[in-house]
Amino acid sequence: MSDVAITVDAVKQAIASNPELQGQLFETFEPDFTTYLTGTKKMIVASETDFAADRQKLINDTTKAMHEKWETVLQPVLGKKPDGPNVLAWADQTFKTKKLIASDSDGPDGQVKNQQIDQLTQEVNKLKTSLEEKDKAVFGAKVNSSVTSAIDSLNFPVPAHLAKDEKAKAAFLKDQKAAAKALFGGLYTPEEMKDGAVVFKDSEGNVLADNGTPLTAAQIFEKNHSHMLAPKGRQQNGTGSADDANHSESPDYKGATEDEIIDKLAEEKLAAGSMAWQEAYKKAMAAAGIPIK
Known part of the structure; x- marks a missing residue:
C-alpha cells in the first residue's frame, strides 16, 4: 500500500x-x-499571567533604577537619602527644611551664588515634574495590567451560533473584554496605598471592600456586573451548547439568557402564561442568576 x-x-x-x-x-x-x-x-x-508578571517586574525595576539615578545626582547637594521615602518625597522635604539662602552681597561672589541657587532651583523643579509624570505613567501601567489580567480571567458567555467557530468566538470574547475593561475604567477610580497595593473607589470615593478587605478588580466585576458573566461552572462553549447538558448548578437551569429559557419552556410543551409555565420560568431565571423585571 x-x-x-x-x-x-x-x-x-x-x-x-x-x-x-x-x-x-x-x-x-x-x-x-x-x-x-x-x-x-x-x-x-508566554501565558497572559506570566506576561503580566514579567511586565510588572520590568516596570518595577525600571522605576527603581530611575529613582536611584536621580538620588545619585542629588545626594552631593542634599546629603544622603534616609531609608524609606522615595527620591521625590526626600528632595521635596529636604528643600522645605533646608531652604537655600540667597546672598545679600552685590559683589561677584554673591552674584555667582545667587545664579547657582536659581539654576539649582530650576533643575529641582524640572526633576520633580519629571518624576511625578513618570510615577503617574508607572502607576497607570500598573493599574492597566491589574485590570486587564482581572478581566481576562473572567468567564464571559458566548452565543451558541459562535461556539464552534474558534475565530468568531475569539473575536467576540475580545470585544466583550474590551467593553468590560472600558466599563470598569469609567466606574471605578484606582488609588495606590502606601504599601504599593492598588485599591478601587466608587463614584462617592468609597473604597470597594468586603469586611474591610479591599476587593480586587475581578471580585468587583463579579460582584457588581455578574449579569455580564457566564454562570459559575459554565464554560465558554456558547449558550445552548453541550455545556448545558453538563450544567449541574441547579435542576431548574434552562439557559443563560431569558430568550433561551423561554425557548426551552416551549420545547417542554408548557403552555405560555400557565401557572406551570410561570413557576418553571421563575425557577429557571433564578437558576441563571437573571433578575425578573
Missing part, C-alpha cells in the same frame, strides 16, 4: 468541514507549536 501524501490544503479542507478538528489539532500539537515559535521563529511565547 502506497503512502498517502497529506498536503496543507488537505488539512485546511478537513478543518473547514469539521471546525472542531482545528481545536483538537491545536491541543495535540501545542508543545510542537511552542517549540517552533520560540526556537525557529525566535518569538516570545
Whole structure:
C-alpha cells in the first residue's frame, strides 16, 4: 500500500468541514507549536499571567533604577537619602527644611551664588515634574495590567451560533473584554496605598471592600456586573451548547439568557402564561442568576 501524501490544503479542507478538528489539532500539537515559535521563529511565547508578571517586574525595576539615578545626582547637594521615602518625597522635604539662602552681597561672589541657587532651583523643579509624570505613567501601567489580567480571567458567555467557530468566538470574547475593561475604567477610580497595593473607589470615593478587605478588580466585576458573566461552572462553549447538558448548578437551569429559557419552556410543551409555565420560568431565571423585571 502506497503512502498517502497529506498536503496543507488537505488539512485546511478537513478543518473547514469539521471546525472542531482545528481545536483538537491545536491541543495535540501545542508543545510542537511552542517549540517552533520560540526556537525557529525566535518569538516570545508566554501565558497572559506570566506576561503580566514579567511586565510588572520590568516596570518595577525600571522605576527603581530611575529613582536611584536621580538620588545619585542629588545626594552631593542634599546629603544622603534616609531609608524609606522615595527620591521625590526626600528632595521635596529636604528643600522645605533646608531652604537655600540667597546672598545679600552685590559683589561677584554673591552674584555667582545667587545664579547657582536659581539654576539649582530650576533643575529641582524640572526633576520633580519629571518624576511625578513618570510615577503617574508607572502607576497607570500598573493599574492597566491589574485590570486587564482581572478581566481576562473572567468567564464571559458566548452565543451558541459562535461556539464552534474558534475565530468568531475569539473575536467576540475580545470585544466583550474590551467593553468590560472600558466599563470598569469609567466606574471605578484606582488609588495606590502606601504599601504599593492598588485599591478601587466608587463614584462617592468609597473604597470597594468586603469586611474591610479591599476587593480586587475581578471580585468587583463579579460582584457588581455578574449579569455580564457566564454562570459559575459554565464554560465558554456558547449558550445552548453541550455545556448545558453538563450544567449541574441547579435542576431548574434552562439557559443563560431569558430568550433561551423561554425557548426551552416551549420545547417542554408548557403552555405560555400557565401557572406551570410561570413557576418553571421563575425557577429557571433564578437558576441563571437573571433578575425578573
